[in-house]
Amino acid sequence: MTQQTDVVVVGGGQAGLAAGYHLRRQGLDFVILDADPAPGGSWQHMWDSLHLFSPAEHSSLPGRLMPAQAGETYPDAGHVVDYLTDYQKRYDLPVQHGTHVEAVRRDGERLLVDADTGTWRAQAVISATGTWSRPFLPAVPGRSTFAGRQLHTVNYRSPADFAGQRVIVVGGGNSGTQIAADLALDGRVEVTWATQRPPRFLADDIDGRALFDVATARRRALEEGRTDTGGVASLGDIVAVPPVRAARDAGLLSAKPLFAQLTATGFRWADGSQSDADAIIWCTGFRPALAHLAPLNLRDARGHIPTDGTRALGEPRLHLLGYGDWTGPASATLIGVGRPARDAARQVAELLR
Structure with a gap:
């Protein structure tokens, strides 16, 4: 009909x-x-x-x-x-x-x-x-060989699902940072946080209110033919919400460069060293x-x-x-x-x- x-x-x-x-x-x-x-x-x-x-x-x-x-x-x-x-x-x-x-x-x-x-x-x-x-998964070498659990941001719920496990969180945006902090603060999970580039934290006093103002100012500048201010991207990538600040200040959010490839039991770093993992959470957009x-x-x-x-x-x-x-x-x-x-x-x- x-x-x-x-x-x-x-x-x-x-x-x-x-x-x-x-x-x-x-x-x-x-x-x-x-x-x-x-x-x-x-x-x-x-x-x-x-x-x-x-x-x-x-x-x-x-x-x-x-x-x-x-x-x-x-x-x-x-x-x-x-x-x-x-x-x-x-x-x-x-x-x-x-x-x-x-x-x-x-x-x-x-x-x-x-x-x-x-x-x-x-x-x-x-x-x-x-x-x-429509979650995105990057074409990382060895991804199909990893025998552990792989999931995306859309599948993550809580640290309780990973108690006693070794988990690598991939992604330097807000989702990756918040999930890495969530797992690290829980204390029952061994967390490795891997990012493609060094994470860029926004100033602690910046939240969504300031970000919206910045985005609005950029839109007005472009509409009026003025110089592009760069918008939110010029300030950083990660909003330091309270749990993220707590994990960062406790030394629990130390990002490592993205690994070179996955293996059956974990991942291999660029220097050839290897680490084991039980699960990978892809926070890759x-x-x-x-x-x-x-x-x-x-x-x-x-x-x-x-x-x-x-x-x-x-x-x-x-x-x-x-x-x-x-x-x-x-x-x-x-x-x-x-x-x-x-x-x-x-x-x-x-x-x-």
Whole structure:
């Protein structure tokens, strides 16, 4: 059965909900199709100790401030899930959970969105599927020979799963640093932290509030034709949240250069020495989950979909939201997705009218 609507939003996490809020304000008919069976987006799949970088009042979607969490300056992932659940309910956003979108394709003046529950015929599509469902694993020599357990950030939950084991955490970003700190502070795990380059910690007084201000200043500079400030990347890679500071100050976060290759029982360093490991946690990032857009044939030679803001250059009826700076500065954050969501909804409304 084919159903009709003005706009289909693919993905019901924070970006999809922000899009829904602004589409409602534009008076458009829309539906949000989300693969997860419950609200909360990727936050419901995070590890147990994860907290936001910013206080609640600086971590809000448009129209609704996130309430503070009792006893916590920086809310945990469960609090974010509760907030997104309430946000969806408060604005009565038409989210169909447990719906997997398989393809978006052209059909004359409309776009067809094929899902496992049926097909939608829409005048425009906003893709907001994020990256969590597409973890990236690097092609490290010997990876297939390692006999221990290998998992990605998406699979990590708590140190209890690795009690008494030797674990190597690979990755010098925020996820790798936080997971290495989580394991090291627990005391039951022998942790090796390996990074491709020396880790760069931000100053201890910098959190998500400052990072958003820096990203906003860079966007304004670029829009006004001024010199690129470099944005957040110019300051460092790692936000020193309290657990990271505690592990660092206790001497538990000493990064080693990335190993040369994996072996059946562990890894070999560049100098030829070897170490054993029971498990490897790859905190090596993600790629945009865009397989559903393949029928539109929009990727360039780098596998990227060129955009003007959020609008796909090769298909003006398609907007991409929440994948990172290439679809809007800080658009992969709670507080940062509001502006590009507003712009996308406005442009869709102008297109339809």
